[in-house]
Amino acid sequence: MKVLIANRGEIAVRVARTCRAMGLPSVAVYSEADVGALHVREADEAVAIGPAEAVRSYLSIDAILGAARRSGADAIHPGYGFLSQNGDFAEAVAAAGLTFIGPPAAAHRAMGDKKAARRLMAAAGVPVVPGYDGDDQQDARLGAEAARIGWPVMIKPSRGGGGKGMRVVRSAAEFTSALPASRRESQAAFGDDAMVLERFVERPRHVEVQVMADTHGHTLHLLERECSIQRRHQKVVEETPSPALEPGRRAQLLAAGVAAARAVGYVNAGTVEFLLDPQGSFYFLEMNTRLQVEHPVTEAVTGLDLVRLQIDVAAGKPLPIAQEDVVSRGHALECRIYAEDPAKGDLPSPGRVLHLATPQGPGVRFDDGIETGSEVTVFYDPLLAKLITWGRDRAESIERMAAALRRTAVLGVVTNLARLQAIVDHPAFRAGALHTGFLDEHMGAAPAPAAPPPEVAVKAAAAALQLAGRGAGAGPAGAAPDPWASLGAVRLP
Amino acid sequence: MSADVKVERVRDGAFVATVDGRRVPFQCVRDGARVWLHWDGVTYVLEDEEEGGRGAQRGHAHALEAPMPGRVIAVKVAPGQAVVKGEEVLVVEAMKMENALRAPRDGVVKAVSARVGEMVSPGTVLVELE
Numbered sequence: 001m002k003v004l005i006a007n008r009g010e011i012a013v014r015v016a017r018t019c020r021a022m023g024l025p026s027v028a029v030y031s032e033a034d035v036g037a038l039h040v041r042e043a044d045e046a047v048a049i050g051p052a053e054a055v056r057s058y059l060s061i062d063a064i065l066g067a068a069r070r071s072g073a074d075a076i077h078p079g080y081g082f083l084s085q086n087g088d089f090a091e092a093v094a095a096a097g098l099t100f101i102g103p104p105a106a107a108h109r110a111m112g113d114k115k116a117a118r119r120l121m122a123a124a125g126v127p128v129v130p131g132y133d134g135d136d137q138q139d140a141r142l143g144a145e146a147a148r149i150g151w152p153v154m155i156k157p158s159r160g161g162g163g164k165g166m167r168v169v170r171s172a173a174e175f176t177s178a179l180p181a182s183r184r185e186s187q188a189a190f191g192d193d194a195m196v197l198e199r200f201v202e203r204p205r206h207v208e209v210q211v212m213a214d215t216h217g218h219t220l221h222l223l224e225r226e227c228s229i230q231r232r233h234q235k236v237v238e239e240t241p242s243p244a245l246e247p248g249r250r251a252q253l254l255a256a257g258v259a260a261a262r263a264v265g266y267v268n269a270g271t272v273e274f275l276l277d278p279q280g281s282f283y284f285l286e287m288n289t290r291l292q293v294e295h296p297v298t299e300a301v302t303g304l305d306l307v308r309l310q311i312d313v314a315a316g317k318p319l320p321i322a323q324e325d326v327v328s329r330g331h332a333l334e335c336r337i338y339a340e341d342p343a344k345g346d347l348p349s350p351g352r353v354l355h356l357a358t359p360q361g362p363g364v365r366f367d368d369g370i371e372t373g374s375e376v377t378v379f380y381d382p383l384l385a386k387l388i389t390w391g392r393d394r395a396e397s398i399e400r401m402a403a404a405l406r407r408t409a410v411l412g413v414v415t416n417l418a419r420l421q422a423i424v425d426h427p428a429f430r431a432g433a434l435h436t437g438f439l440d441e442h443m444g445a446a447p448a449p450a451a452p453p454p455e456v457a458v459k460a461a462a463a464a465l466q467l468a469g470r471g472a473g474a475g476p477a478g479a480a481p482d483p484w485a486s487l488g489a490v491r492l493p
Numbered sequence: 494m495s496a497d498v499k500v501e502r503v504r505d506g507a508f509v510a511t512v513d514g515r516r517v518p519f520q521c522v523r524d525g526a527r528v529w530l531h532w533d534g535v536t537y538v539l540e541d542e543e544e545g546g547r548g549a550q551r552g553h554a555h556a557l558e559a560p561m562p563g564r565v566i567a568v569k570v571a572p573g574q575a576v577v578k579g580e581e582v583l584v585v586e587a588m589k590m591e592n593a594l595r596a597p598r599d600g601v602v603k604a605v606s607a608r609v610g611e612m613v614s615p616g617t618v619l620v621e622l623e
Contacts, residue, residue: 164590181584184566185591232590339588347560348588354522354529355506372506378562378587406534409520411506417536453539456498457519457532460510461539463500464521465528467508 001315002027002072003101005043006064007079010369010385011293012039015077018307019043027071029064031057033377038370047071052379058082061089065096075099075314077307081381084290085112085161101314103268103289110264111287114158114196121284124263126256129275129283131198133158139179145197146175152200155179157186157193161288163233164189168200203435204275206230207242207282209257210298212309213266216318221254222298222306223328225271228434229423231346236416236439237423238294238334240301243394243432244276253282260287269295269310278435293336293386296365300332300390331394333401335420337410339382342419350376354412359404363390363397366408376413384410387420394432398424419443555603557594557620559613563587568609570620574602582620583607594619 003019004027005012012028016039019026028043033052040046047067050057057063059082068076076093078084078101087108093100102108111117115133122128131154132145146153146169155178157165165185167178183193210222226242227235245253257272264287271292273285295306304321313319341349353374358366365388370376376384387404391397405421423429426442435441453461499511503518510517520531528539567584570576576596583594600622607619 181591188586341560344560345592347592348563348590350562350587354524355520355531357507357520357531380588382588409531409536411520411522411529411531411536412524414538415536421534453530453532453535453537456510456512457530457537458539459498460500460508460512460517460519460532461521461528461530463498463510464502464508464519465523467500467502468505468521468523 001075001099001311003311004029004047004064004068004071004073004076005039005079006058006076007082007084008034008037008039008058008369008380009383010039010367011079011081011291013042013369014367015079015307016042018305018311021305022308022311024311027067027073029058029067031379033375033379036373036375038368038374045071052377054082054379058380061086061092064089065092065098068093068096068098073098075101075311077101077310078290080288080290080293081161085288087112099314101268101310102291103266103270107264107266107270108289111270111289112159113194114156114160114286115194117287118196118284120263121260124259126260126263126284127282129198129201129285131196133196137194142179142195142197143172143175147172149197149199152202154198154200155182156196156198157182157190158196159190159192159194160186161190161286163230166233201275201277201283203437204228204277205242205244205434206235206273206285206436207244207253207276208271208273208292209254209260210292210295210306211257211261211266211270211272212306212313212319213261213268213270214313214319215267215316218319218322219258219261219266220319220321220323220326221257222302222304222326224250224253224257225292225294225297226434227294228436229429229438230436231439235294236336236338237420237429238297239394239397240297240332241328242276244434249280249282256282256284260284268313269306293383294334296367296386296388297332297334300363300365300388301328301330302326303329330390330392331397332388332390333394333397333424334386334388335401335405335424336383336416337385337387337408337420338416339376339384339410339413340416341414342416346416348378348382349414350378350382351413352376353410355409356411357407357409358385359387359407361400361404363400364404365389366404370410384413384415395430398430555622556618557582557597557622559585559615559617559619560594561585561587561592562612562614563592565607565609565611565613565619566591568605568607568620570602570605572602572604576600576602576622585613596622598622 026043028046049063083089087105091105118133152170169175187193213219225240227238229237260272271288274282367386389400530537563585603623604621
């Protein structure tokens with residue numbers, strides 16, 4: 001099987017690595033903005049698919065299928081984001097005679113429309129949050145439904161994912177200004193502006209069940225993850241097992257996840273997301289019909305390679321494990337490293353990675369999407385890399401994470417690394433007292449301005465710049481050496 | 494008392510300092526007028542003295558500048574309009590997210606140079622206050 005990876009960044013790199021481990025040839029695709037990107041070189045070959053704008057490259061079904069044809073790929077892994085949850089894409093891939101490494105189009109459609117998914121889950125006995133999932137989408141009707149549900153209300157793009165276009169509103173006035181912005185973001189990101197409204201559950205935890213199903217009728221759960229540390233409805237820190245679940249509740253949650261997957265005849269990897277309220281009740285949130293960003297924590301505690309399972313299932317093989325073989329060992333934590341500036345309200349912060357230092361050590365995994373020299377552009381998601389640690393227990397994985405974060409440096413691009421350090425060092429985080437408003441509650445305002453560097457560090461930096469300047473030869477003193485500039489001066493015979 | 498520091502270069506951007514007999518690996522690169530330094534788990538951005546002076550002025554509250562490259566998707570004020578601190582003045586889209594830019598203080602809008610649909614780069618003055 002030759003696998004085309006219809007994605008970019010860290011997930012494209014990660015999928016390419018499993019292909020390599022399995023001995024499968026892989027094909028990367030890239031836009032004009034990604035010519036020099038890491039994922040392009042991690043695959044066996046690479047095909048250009050169009051301009052920087054995602055709608056004309058990574059989101060273009062024609063461009064992706066064309067690349068598959070040109071490279072002779074016979075399977076497509078969509079990663080996450082982009083076309084990964086697009087039923088039309090899954091269908092077009094199948095129609096082109098290629099294998100889609102993911103669920104069938106019908107599952108995408110059943111779950112991709114959050115309105116329909118809510119109705120389906122309620123019918124299957126999976127609890128849902130009180131809300132509005134109707135087809136009448138006029139502003140006035142939505143406004144009336146929001147008032148009926150009662151403030152605060154969550155506005156969610158019916159076709160959405162990843163937090164884009166989602167907003168919590170606490171009054172009719174806020175609703176009126178938030179709805180058009182949500183619709184615009186939804187239209188831009190998902191090509192649709194229908195909305196679902198739900199009562200906003202106060203101080204909930206976000207817990208989710210990883211499911212995996214084959215084409216032979218086996219549907220398994222691969223335990224849960226907790227992803228309560230979020231900003232702008234986008235996950236930042238994830239872990240498994242959840243510190244909030246006692247065994248009885250965990251068993252109910254995992255069973256609900258499997259029931260949800262079975263209700264849509266699910267095949268391949270998927271995630272059923274739930275809100276867990278402070279009283280311990282859980283409600284279906286949505287199902288993500290793809291591999292999740294945070295899947296490595298599941299891999300760390302189960303010892304499974306989820307991408308490998310996805311590829312085997314797509315090839316028609318039965319799952320190599322039964323439910324009783326899925327055992328959690330220890331605890332795993334993931335931190336998402338974003339190009340964004342917590343001091344400026346988490347605004348995206350593009351730039352060039354001038355130096356990247358990555359941590360190693362027992363129980364440490366770094367899923368990289370960048371390297372020294374990478375350009376971080378405004379065109380795509382600001383996720384740069386993921387840091388995952390494993391430990392015998394939660395305290396050990398946190399300890400390893402705290403140390404690994406301190407050894408991670410992304411110079412040239414402002415990142416959330418300092419914020420991640422503050423999160424894992426926070427007493428409430430260490431105590432496992434999490435909820436989705438954790439960041440607002442504990443680090444809401446702009447972070448305290450960083451203390452100036454110690455004098456010895458400034459001295460060392462001055463000495464370092466002098467050494468670097470000497471090493472750069474003809475370049476201006478102290479400038480970071482540019483390998484292309486020096487190569488350009490070499491005369492070839 | 495100031496510690497004695499000896500620095501060796503490991504490779505581009507990576508160094509080891511010896512401080513009072515203790516070895517401290519660190520990373521450091523120049524970025525135009527700025528210097529990025531990762532020391533003891535913390536990343537710092539240092540500015541040259543001259544540039545630092547200029548940098549200090551960037552916080553002046555008369556102008557609202559684009560904080561990052563992106564596309565202006567909404568302009569919510571017009572010249573002559575009074576705004577209060579924190580009021581949403583513009584929306585800039587970057588990395589698929591809408592980012593509201595807010596008035597840095599109470600005031601009256603003197604000029605609006607941002608146009609909807611325009612791509613802007615960091616530091617571009619979008620709105621000026623009197």
